[in-house]
Amino acid sequence: MSQTNVALIPISKENEIECISLKPREDQLSLVASNADSLIHATKEITSKPYGIYAEDTMVGFILFDNEIYSDGYYWILRFMIDEKYQGKGYAKLAIKEVINKLKNRIDCKQIRVSHVPHNIVANNLYKKSGFQDTGEVEENGDVILSYYM
Ligand SMILES: CC(C)(COP(=O)(O)OP(=O)(O)OC[C@H]1O[C@@H](n2cnc3c(N)ncnc32)[C@H](O)[C@@H]1OP(=O)(O)O)[C@@H](O)C(=O)NCCC(=O)NCCS
Secondary structure (H helix, E strand, O other): OOOOOOEEEEOOOOOHHHHHHOOOOHHHOOOOOOHHHHHHHHHHOOOEEEEEEEEOOEEEEEEEEEOOOOOOOOEEEEEEEEOHHHOOOOHHHHHHHHHHHHHOOOOOOOEEEEEEOOOOHHHHHHHHHOOOEEEEEEOOOOOEEEEEEO
């Protein structure tokens, strides 16, 4: 893999159009909300903050995660995607590593949690390879919950 790092840069007025233009593959559209929807969601979930995932100067993906502890006591990754053009290059794994790095000094961050639809095997592989474990818990809609223990 040639890429060695990615940067997480907050979404602002300057880069939100670029963010909204990013899309997963057609067959992945049911796995994650559009980035436009996620940016609206971010304004409602006040503990969360949206970031562009950058490889050099290019935004290759999007991630929304808690920057403060959520009311249930966890830090959640709420939305996550890599644009179809940039998948399979290791960017998702690097982005998760960056999230863990950003949160590892938070004294109240004991677990980072994420959920995915049960048949999203790619996401499940990715999270497991990044150190997440099954919790055995599911969301009300049936999404399975994984956790990274800090
Ligand atoms: C899931 C997603 C973010 C992965 O992005 P990516 O940049 O292609 O992933 P990476 O290249 O970093 O690969 C990381 C790991 O994911 C898994 N993976 C990636 N592509 C895969 C594929 N086609 N088949 C199986 N596993 C795959 C592998 O475990 C891989 O690790 P490895 O290369 O060491 O085997 C991307 O496919 C995506 O945006 N999907 C649609 C939205 C989505 O499902 N979001 C998650 C919602 S919870």
